[in-house]
Amino acid sequence: MPVFLFLKDHKAETIEVVTAKVKQVAAQLNTDTLQFKLASGPVGVMAATNEAVSEAQLPMMIYVYGAVFVLCLISFRSIKATIAVIVPLYVVSTLAQALMTWLDIGLAVSTLPVIALGVGIGVDYGIYILSTMSGKLTQGMAVQQAYFEALVERGSAVIFTGLTLAIGVSTWFFSALKFQMDMGILLTFMFLVNMLGAIIILPALSAVFWRKPK
DSSP states (O other), X not given: OOOXXXXXXXXXXXXHHHHHHHHHHHHHHOOSSOOOOOOOHHHHHHHHHHHHHXXXXXXXXXXXXXXXXXXXXXXXXXXXXXXXXXXXXXXHHHHHHHHHHHTTOOOOTTTHHHHHHHHHHHHHHHHHHHHXXXXXXXXXXXXXXXXXXXXXXXXXXXXXXXXXXXXXXXXXXXXXSHHHXXXXXXXXXXXXXXXXXXXXXXXXXXXXXXXXXO
């Protein structure tokens, strides 16, 4: 016999509360002759999907950051350079998840790849800056001067690329589809903040890692 529950909305938080309550009640009332089964109807499918996405989030991020770590390590042959590239990406990913919470954007099959996309595109900015800086640092140049030279050679390209991508997806703000509007806000944020991380956080870490003794 089906038992229907009509929810006020289909937000992830609402589904989690209802699912947890149903499981609790089922555990109390189940007997050998009476069994309550969950996950019927569209909300049940959403609940199962949300659980699968939640379980896949951490492995996906580990794979993404693992690939970035290995490739940066191969390219720069330096643990310090690799960390200097990855730390800004991690900061931006954390801020993006905080923005999703603030904007009430649920973690779903369609939103999960966006964070990975931001990491994949955001790493380019750091590589542009650090590839130039590493060559200057190898020549014995001070971090401040190496950063200045990197900005002269690559800074305009990094800023132009970041602004071009951000302006392009910012047009989604005006979409009538809520999902497209939310993704426009999230991607614009990630493109801009990744760019700022490459030109602010990365050189700050470089100044710590390649500090010369007085």
